[in-house]
Amino acid sequence: MAQPGSGAGMTLWLVSMAIFIASSLLGSLNYIVTVINLRTKGMSMTRLPLTIWAFFVTAIIGVISFPVLLSAALLLIMDRSFGTSFFLSDIFIQGEVLHYQGGSPVLYEHLFWFLGHPEVYIVLLPALGITSEVMSTNARKPIFGYRAMVASILAIAFLSTIVWGHHMFISGMNPFLGSVFTFTTLLIAIPSAVKAFNYITTLWKGNLQLNPGMLFSIGLVSTFITGGLTGIILGDSTLDINVHDTYFVVAHFHLVMGISALYGLFAGVYHWFPKMFQGRMMNKNLGYVHFWITAICAYGVFFPMHFVGMAGVPRRYYQNTAFPMFDELTNVQILMTVFALIAAAAQLVFVYNFIYSIFYGKRGPQNPWKSNTLEWTTPQEHMHGNWPGKIPEVHRWAYDYSKTYENGEYIIPGQDFVPQNIPLQENEEELNH
Numbered sequence: 001m002a003q004p005g006s007g008a009g010m011t012l013w014l015v016s017m018a019i020f021i022a023s024s025l026l027g028s029l030n031y032i033v034t035v036i037n038l039r040t041k042g043m044s045m046t047r048l049p050l051t052i053w054a055f056f057v058t059a060i061i062g063v064i065s066f067p068v069l070l071s072a073a074l075l076l077i078m079d080r081s082f083g084t085s086f087f088l089s090d091i092f093i094q095g096e097v098l099h100y101q102g103g104s105p106v107l108y109e110h111l112f113w114f115l116g117h118p119e120v121y122i123v124l125l126p127a128l129g130i131t132s133e134v135m136s137t138n139a140r141k142p143i144f145g146y147r148a149m150v151a152s153i154l155a156i157a158f159l160s161t162i163v164w165g166h167h168m169f170i171s172g173m174n175p176f177l178g179s180v181f182t183f184t185t186l187l188i189a190i191p192s193a194v195k196a197f198n199y200i201t202t203l204w205k206g207n208l209q210l211n212p213g214m215l216f217s218i219g220l221v222s223t224f225i226t227g228g229l230t231g232i233i234l235g236d237s238t239l240d241i242n243v244h245d246t247y248f249v250v251a252h253f254h255l256v257m258g259i260s261a262l263y264g265l266f267a268g269v270y271h272w273f274p275k276m277f278q279g280r281m282m283n284k285n286l287g288y289v290h291f292w293i294t295a296i297c298a299y300g301v302f303f304p305m306h307f308v309g310m311a312g313v314p315r316r317y318y319q320n321t322a323f324p325m326f327d328e329l330t331n332v333q334i335l336m337t338v339f340a341l342i343a344a345a346a347q348l349v350f351v352y353n354f355i356y357s358i359f360y361g362k363r364g365p366q367n368p369w370k371s372n373t374l375e376w377t378t379p380q381e382h383m384h385g386n387w388p389g390k391i392p393e394v395h396r397w398a399y400d401y402s403k404t405y406e407n408g409e410y411i412i413p414g415q416d417f418v419p420q421n422i423p424l425q426e427n428e429e430e431l432n433h
């Protein structure tokens with residue numbers, strides 16, 4: 001035991017994980033049951049906004065993967081405190097009963113990473129869904145490839161459960177198994193590329209409204225691509241072995257999953273802030289300052305970090321003074337630190353804007369982004385049941401932006417969007433492709 005009391009700390013950590021997992025499972029079940037059972041009339045699964053699709057599939061991933069970590073935590077508690085030996089790969093050697101203590105960390109790692117990989121999609125998928133919504137609304141164009149977006153979310157969810165071994169290429173796992181995990185991991189590039197392509201084609205020739213929510217959505221696509229490309233390197237066992245446990249890995253996952261997820265979160269906050277706080281809007285200019293400083297600094301931190309990693313600097317070391325060969329990289333690391341500090345300061349701008357706008361933000365119109373989704377048909381003042389009177393019925397998907405008749409007229413004259421609760425007009429063809 002490293003420190004007095006650290007053993008008890010481990011046990012407490014495991015117990016807290018078990019409690020945390022039980023509560024997230026219940027939360028996930030709630031999302032799944034709500035989406036399946038409580039959609040309003042007309043809201044078929046093919047008319048569901050992509051944000052809700054993403055939340056739905058995220059909840060399914062949680063229900064599939066979290067129980068495995070729950071069992072890992074429970075088995076480990078039993079091994080540590082109750083004398084069992086679940087993590088011993090051998091109980092007898094040559095007829096001798098082995099001492100029950102200790103165990104194979106690789107067995108635990110398998111259970112840990114069976115959750116651990118899907119978990120990155122639990123973090124990222126909601127951000128991808130939010131981006132679809134914010135991007136389509138602010139490009140004033142239907143999302144490109146709605147069904148392909150849904151299919152790729154489902155494909156990512158399925159593949160996420162059969163790739164966990166790519167975290168274990170040098171753990172002592174059988175190298176043949178590594179090649180199998182390389183294959184399944186590289187398959188994820190396909191649905192990811194479909195999504196990135198669809199975001200870009202949604203922007204193509206759009207009437208782009210570059211508000212802070214939109215900028216963060218575009219930022220997400222940027223970091224999703226730049227961070228995702230290095231995933232192809234790390235997902236391949238022969239390449240991963242060279243950079244394993246270096247800063248290259250840190251740069252990869254912070255871009256593709258950390259920064260992307262944060263951008264999606266920010267896009268969602270700027271977009272739905274007026275919905276949360278009775279129509280009050282966040283300050284746009286402070287939003288621009290927040291976005292540009294964050295975007296420049298995020299690349300300022302993580303772009304050079306790839307090279308530091310390729311030079312061999314290991315992660316998880318609090319100092320490298322014992323390795324003089326890394327001395328020449330000190331300047332790069334100082335540069336990354338400066339960028340990180342500026343990025344952190346930019347988040348204070350966001351926090352200020354958020355809190356100030358709750359109380360003093362300008363009140364905007366009921367539907368400030370001219371969006372099609374139902375939440376913008378509710379009154380700005382919150383009320384029980386959300387709508388006065390009947391809950392609206394849905395007649396179309398959420399992406400009828402700039403939709404015209406054959407003669408080039410907008411469906412609703414003078415308005416480039418058609419909310420989901422507006423019935424199909426005569427001679428109007430329903431879109432959801």
Ligand SMILES: [Cu+2]
Pocket residue numbers: 116117120163164166167
């Ligand atoms: Cu992974």
